[in-house]
Amino acid sequence: MKKQVLLMGSSGSIGKSTLDVIRCFPDLFAVSGLTVNSNTGVLLEQIAEFSPRVVAVRDAFQAEEIAKHLPPGITLYKGDEGLRQIAAETEYDIFLGAMVGFAGLSPTIEAIKRGKRIALANKETLVVAGELITGLCKQYNAELLPVDSEHSAIFQCLVGESSSNVRQLIITASGGPFYNLPKEQFSSITLQQALNHPTWKMGSKITIDSATLMNKGLEVIEARWLFGFPKEQISVVVHPQSIIHSMVEFIDGSIKAQLSTPDMKLPIQYALAYPDRIPAGHVTTNFPLIAQLTFFEPDTSKFECLNLAFQALHAGGTAPCILNASNEEAVSRFLRGEISFTKIPYIINKALDLIPLCHAPGMDDIFDCDREVRLAVNSF
């Protein structure tokens, strides 16, 4: 029987790759619903091809506009409440969370409460509320599967192995476009330079996160909750070719790595088909053509965001939420040309320093904290 996929964030890079996978395997998967932030042009094309029963548009103005052009029989949900409702009320088997940022949290909670399979590309959900989210997954028997290539790699390396036999998770980082740039030149990095990622083509927010290495910091926090290991058992190694997507070292010294040419369709189809694998000719890796794989220690004096993420994980409570919200705001301002590249870690550092922590937050505290931080950092 076909699995029905509710694809949250269908106009983004992960969303489009997910539809590529579904297009390749029409006997296995169908689209039950699609959501976008504001890109209704892309949404209309996707509706024509995949015939979902429900759609949601977060942006209120765009939602009103698209209402006039929808084919008959499709239900439209609007705004943040619409995203929550489409997850809470419509029919589907797999929730694929590919929204950007904190906005993914609320719909993900609804899907978890219905015991669905959660294929999560939206790492911010686990960053800000990892303990609560994994607790809810247990409570409602919802399956949480990573879509990030790094976490999919770790998940695959752990298949058939006992958690108690793990020495450490080793998350690989491409290092981004500035890995070899001297620290003195970081203050003059332009937006255009920062948007030019060497190996992955992604949305603008995650591309900036990759340039600051905050993306890797968020992934460390995400890994902590997905796999249940403390930060002492998570390390980061720079691997510019992005062929090894991550590794697990076991207590006997054996290391398993998952690798392939970089292609997001691979972790997406794995999360959709798990525990099976589906034959896919579109991902091939020719080893003799891979000239070399290299590895470096991350330079945290240049990439402060990585250290800030480890600090936030260590502090616990709402610290990762403060880290995430201040980062989202700082990156937005950098994308609008309002601040310099080096101001991003400055703002996050200040937010972590000045904004009081809640040590054992409930879900409401997380939402409150997120709002509070966004207001506060605008003046930083």
Added chain:
Amino acid sequence: MKKQVLLMGSSGSIGKSTLDVIRCFPDLFAVSGLTVNSNTGVLLEQIAEFSPRVVAVRDAFQAEEIAKHLPPGITLYKGDEGLRQIAAETEYDIFLGAMVGFAGLSPTIEAIKRGKRIALANKETLVVAGELITGLCKQYNAELLPVDSEHSAIFQCLVGESSSNVRQLIITASGGPFYNLPKEQFSSITLQQALNHPTWKMGSKITIDSATLMNKGLEVIEARWLFGFPKEQISVVVHPQSIIHSMVEFIDGSIKAQLSTPDMKLPIQYALAYPDRIPAGHVTTNFPLIAQLTFFEPDTSKFECLNLAFQALHAGGTAPCILNASNEEAVSRFLRGEISFTKIPYIINKALDLIPLCHAPGMDDIFDCDREVRLAVNSF
């Protein structure tokens, strides 16, 4: 409860590494028996440290010599028949087969017939009689675990995965000391050059096999029987650093690799402890220190032995036995300085060409074939 290990071939490189592991974990393992070909000096030291109840010496003269020096209470077995008996009649839990060459076959069969765990470093056993051996393992419910680093890597990568989801096994090869040597210079390769392996310190026979790449050919045949995949699903890639010990590619394009700094203690302890892993600080891999990993297509015009192995696997029947016996004889003659390096593949090729195949051999046919080939190739 301690696992009792019968260590066949204790004076060799794998044998010594096995005793290193047992020495580290005296609560987990004990030595029930030790066997050597002829190195009774080393055997006496090992007896003093590990107190086995039984020992065997293959060489008749050395067996008589050591009889005078054995501590009381130790039973001595002698000759090829003694090796068979010690496997067939004494008490142990794990049979660790680290003998060199065809001589390993007969004792291994005895251990299989008793339903023991077979930790197999002696690849020739599976090369010459893979189909019969794996059939016997099923019949007698004996567990066959690889000790070769490459096959241990593949075994580990397959844990928790379904065989039907495998696209191919990718066996890595260091390439040996002559990987970059021009073909014209192969005829002047000296014994000393051939014995100087770049990454692994091993016995002389396997070191020559590594220099000709026959070792990799034998491993391809071994993999075919250990894991049950046809030769079309087994490939070889040269990886000079020997950090990635081998890989498995799945049908979705995902590849798993097992890696570590080269250390035979790792696959040995894995085979002893499986399905558990034992905490071992002696194997550590520091990724930032691994400057680079490189990969090349094997050059079969220079390394004919690799092609000959694939040909023998394709021909089936006793062809792998002919390949192995002619290789063992040719390598012996090269080690004695009687023939040149390039004469090794010449002899094997001639043996495969001239000696008639038995297409569906029984175990006796295998032993007959081995004897016949050894006699025949002496005149090649």
